[in-house]
Amino acid sequence: MERIAQKTQGNYKWYMIVMLVALILISIFTGVSDIRLSNLLSLTDTQKLVLLTSRIPRTFSLVLAGSTLAVSGLLMQQLTQNKFVSPTTAGTLASARLGIVIAVIFFSHSSLAYKTGLAFVFSLIGTFTFILFVRTVKLKNAVMIPLVGLMFGNIISSFSTYLAVQYEVVQNASSWLQGNFALISSENYQLLLLSVPLLIFIISLAHYFTILGLGRDVSLELGVPYGLLEFIGITIVSLATTAVILTAGSIPFVGIVVPNLVSIKKGDHFQKVLLPTAFSGALFLLITDIISRTMIYPYEIPIGVVIGVVGSVLFLYLLLRGESE
């Protein structure tokens, strides 16, 4: 029995890897400039330039952003023991955005460092506020929490919009509102590399986060420093969200939809679902990005719009499913 189970597990893993590689290749060779796998060895200089400065960085960012967002969501769900909490539904994204708007307004020569710093601080504060709120106001229905979080996020967003309008930085600010990978080039995706050490850090603490998912009492009972790990977890999520939003803009729902779909299939053992979730997050973004690039070819729909549509449908499905259970 056990051996069969292990075998299917192994097959599943290979299946994921093949899918990922295939989608990475499709993603790299999708676009207006005609570059094909078959003439990879005889590229013109322009084609090489497109490949190296645009296509590969874009695909690479998609993979990183997808896995980071999915894992961030999973981690937040683990920390709050609520399946519907994620950077989108806990005000993390919205707060980070507010931080960026403030950086743009008040530090007008806003270097990336300012934006990063403020976005990080704001997302940290926003997320903690929400988590404290959820803990104090005991909501009877678990489904209410993400809805309250979405409202919380929208309140913060409206404040950002107000500031942006007042200080005439709407254009600048709106580029952070809608996730878009079209503008990524070899020049500006480096911040996203921050997510690599963050992911490794999460993996190295995975056994602790696994226990945290059972709640405060069980964690303390097993000798796990709950408060400290909760703080570390939220800090990681805020940093990772900041890195993604500054590179690609806000990408909603990935952190909820992907971990929940993986959980239906593979359960909630954090350590065991961590890598499948990261993989699936990457796949999800690669697929939605390919859709956004081919729907009205040769133009592009921002990936945020595609994910908004696909993600909200899946989110509703998960909400209703959770409700019926």
Place this chain on the structure above:
Amino acid sequence: MMDVQNVTKNYGQTVVVNNVSLPIEKGKMTACIGPNGAGKSTLLEMVSRLIPQDTGHIYLDGKEVKSWKKGEFAKRLSVLKQTNQMTVRLTVRELVSFGRFPYTKGRLNSKCHEIIDSSLSYLGLSELQNRYIDTLSGGQLQRAMIAMVLCQDTDYILLDEPLNNLDMSFGVQMMQTLRSLVDELGKTVITVVHDINFAASYADNIVAMKEGQLFASGPVDKMITKSVLDDLYDMDVEIIENKGKKYCLYYIN
């Protein structure tokens, strides 16, 4: 040996546990009884370090509980609170394996797997080990939680109403299991029990609490008496003896 000295806990103006002192005998089963709101669960939480006491001292094997290192404490004492509904999708085996965390931090070795196997079979869960816990009945989940605590392999095991959700037959099985933990494995079991007859039939010692204070404590024989129980519960309790065991009748009052 566990020693509770002058422990008090307040929530705002309300005194939940008031100046309680009691020794707990090692290698015995101690049942904690008393009316609702007597402070039994709070006392259990303080002893197991889930919440801090306001005043007083609690010693475990001669050392104050709060001065134990987290990891070491978790190897000495395990606690199971009233099982709230677990909605996480974990298999029974995964849940039980968490009991090994204080020893191996999630990296299970072959010894861990042996202990997990024996804990599972001790509670009759071997067949169910690959089931997700959100598909279990209340009684099965309760047994899975106990198996996890057993897996933690501690000298002291604290349980808050382990008979919750269990029908008569599983209730008896649970108490027998706890009894055998004491008799066969030499554990010290401290459990909050609401059914006084289960306490009378299986425990060695009884601790009775009322309105936050220690009402009385001692061996079962001394405690299961009309004079103690009438005052403890403010009820008319009739004690009958059958085959050398004492039972309380209180259903018609």
